[in-house]
Amino acid sequence: MTGTTSEAEHGPAGTVWQSAPYPVLLVGGDGVIEHVNDAARALPAAAPGVRLADAVPAWLADAHRLVTEAQAHSLVTEAQGHPLVAQDVSGLVAPVRGLIGDRAFEAHPTPGDRGSGVTWWLVDATDHERVSEALRLERRRTAFLAEASNELLSSLNLDRCMEVTVRLAARHLADAALVILPAAGRRHPVAYCGPDGRVVRENPAVDPREVPGLAEALRGFPPVPSRWIDPASAPGWLAREELGEPGSMVVTALPGHGVPAGALVLLRRSGHASFSEGEEVFARLFAARAGAAMSAARLYAEQAAITETLMRELLPPEARGLDGVELSARYRPAGATELVGGDFYDLHPAAEPGGESLLVLGDVCGKGLEAAVFTGRIRTTLHALLPVAGDHGRLLGLLNDVLLRGDRRTFVTLVLASVRRDGPRVTVRLTSAGHPPPLVLRADGRVEEVPTRGTLIGMLETVTATTVTVELEPGDTCLIYTDGVTEARGGPLGDELFGEQRLREELEQCAGMPPEALTERVQMLAAQWTGGGDQDDVAVIAITAPRAGRETTLPGLGRESASPRAGGGIS
């Protein structure tokens, strides 16, 4: 709009803008209002002849001053011969925002020509701002819920879920927050997070009934909405000194999957706004997510503990040194997700010094947990049959009888090894029942197959087997393994069996190795042969006659070689 047209519109006949829906103010170069339209009623003081500064809120008066100054400056610039550039002009007409009464306006200035004044168009932006604000809030909450879900979903660890919950709550919902779990014994695990973002873990013995709504929230029943607490009556473990004068407190249940996950307490300082209804609803949305994550973590921990307990019976035992005999046993199940499988070994140390120890290594048909459960039955049965271990054939016959009475579709191949120290030598009685024959690696690198043969166990009415006794001289090792080694498929070309010949060639290079190095070498060869491909279960036992000077075992020396992935290390 130019000065010329505004001149024309000043006419008493009224103009287009006179009835425009938004207030319009024409302000002269001297800062005095020249004209107002009908809608300018919103500004009762605004009338022709009144100074703008006296009629409008300061923000608009200030904006007017800036526009006028910029106008003057651009006139000077132009007078000096520089043409006005678009940027300068747009700078002059940028709208400003502010409140007039209780409504929000966006004021658009239109400068007149040559300092002849400014026309202000005031657009009511109240509803627009309200919607924008609501959108901003909603976006922030959505982002927060997304972040919360991300963090909560990432862990199945209850402690970690508690910490994430309390930290997010303190950061986004309140000044400080507590998560209280249902009691473990008399004590309630508590996580507190203050305004500094530090999470503190506590385990106080408290009575939840002291806090209104807390007992119900912890029980998860009856379902109650968030409960306000009078901060003055809150017990000390709930109110925190670092928050100073407590303002508002609210207790929200953390709903779980059928089991209550705990309670969330939000704390705000006095002086900070107390919780609005919208915030309470939002806190419940957050609590629902946190509760779901925490109860999932709790269920996972319980399941993991049950699995661990049941699995303990199925995991292979630690291989200890046997009365002057060096020993290593290793087992690695096929699947990356499995801990147990169809291969197994077991160790039964001699009852008295100088006696025979019994070692068993075997392979049941099948894979995975089902096979592992079957190995458990076989190990238990063999344990019960230990009194007849002096006669391998009889022991195998009894085992066969037991297995035949059970599920006829399952069978097992195994090797029994009765081991006895005999001066510097070690005597090993070996019986194979349908299993790959053991190998003896002599200290000079010769590899001999032990010619024991027998029928597999659990299929036929009668079983036969030949027992072979070998003498291990110092430095000799007897190696018993499952076909996971020799039937490993892969190699550099991808489709070859590892095979017994290759195993023997490799063993020839391994003379004199300590047994734990040898079992590891064998396991590694099989694993590397398959590369990333499918690998069967592998179990390996090495029995070594100690070399001279090694007849005793230092305390704690490493005979404990690997049971698979048993944690805990060496101390």
Place this chain on the structure above:
Amino acid sequence: MTAHADLPTGPGDVTAGQDGVMAGPGGVTAGDAVSRAELLWDAAAAGDEYAAVDVVVAALDDGMDMESLLMDVVAPVQARVGREWAANRITVAQEHTITAVNERVLAALAHHPSTRAPAPALPAPHSSMPAPHGSTSASRDHSPAQHRGRVTVACIDGEWHAFPARILAEVLRLRGWRVDYLGAQVPTPHLIAHLHRAGPDVVALSSSIATRLPAAHAAITACQATGTPVLAGGAAFGPDGRYARLLGADAWSPDARSAADGLDAGLPPRPAPGRQAVDDLPHLDDQEYTLVARSARQLVRQVMDGLRERVPAMASYSPQQLRHTAEDVSHIVDFLGTALYLDDPELFGGFLAWTGEILAARGVPARVLLPALDLLAERLTDFPRTTGMLAYGHEILRTAAADTGHAQNTDTGTGPAPAAEGAGGGR
């Protein structure tokens, strides 16, 4: 597990501590540690665990502190295993035996009175900022004997060299950390299950062999997805830790001592949720890694067939010689794949240079590998990144071969001679 030097474990050695200070914290001088390491080496090489244990117990009796003993005596002996094997000065059996003895030494040390951790230290200051996702738990419980924090130490799946990880576990225990040591080649699903159950403050992942890096990447990302920060270590991650950074690890340390120092100074912040492995390596988009890795065994067969045509001498190879040659080719393909994964030709070049040295130490000129590279290049012409890597590797090998030939005057071969001991690895 044993630190056999089957494959190059990178130029920097994670366990080597012998270049350390002149007088360490335990009143140990560098010279003292070196001479004790020499004694330990001799005992271990002789397979004499009793003499070996005597060496380390004597060091403790003479006032050397346990950490210095581990870092400056035991670890360097293990690091030497790889170098001695590469130089063809020890056999595979010796390599395994030395490692086994060294592990028995560690086990014996774990029972020595001086391993008892010092009085529990103050809780480690977590990274102090209430940063975007920084964990700030001040304490785990209210028991008086607090640990500094809980650390899980594990080797990447397929990684058999557990010794560096085991040293780290011992050093951290000595410093008062609660350590869960999971050992060699931990399948990632087991590792993640452990993290959910144990909820450690940090997980330390060890890898020595570069070809495990793609698996390491998967493990790092999976650990971080549980909100657990990852400290990477081991020679596979490069002497300056460049691959640890590339694969998004939260921290990296060149050896156990600096790893412990770093953790003592403050835990790495919790990783931000939602990070995705694909963001780290945009070049994987070209599928070259995927295609080379997927057809690796087929490529080996094709190269072997090609070699038979081009190298008449191969007709007289024994089955074992053929197998060693196939293993060498297989390693070349594996390292090529890893270099593609990381988009780092130097990794491939470094492997070839190392293999050249291994061959040279066994009297085989490095140029025997050139026809294999040529055959690979002919089969992978459609892959620009791969072609570039192979050309780079070719250049490295030619240079190395020229040097070796000059020095040893063995450059008279006309084709690939099989490495008697198996050159590129498998040992």
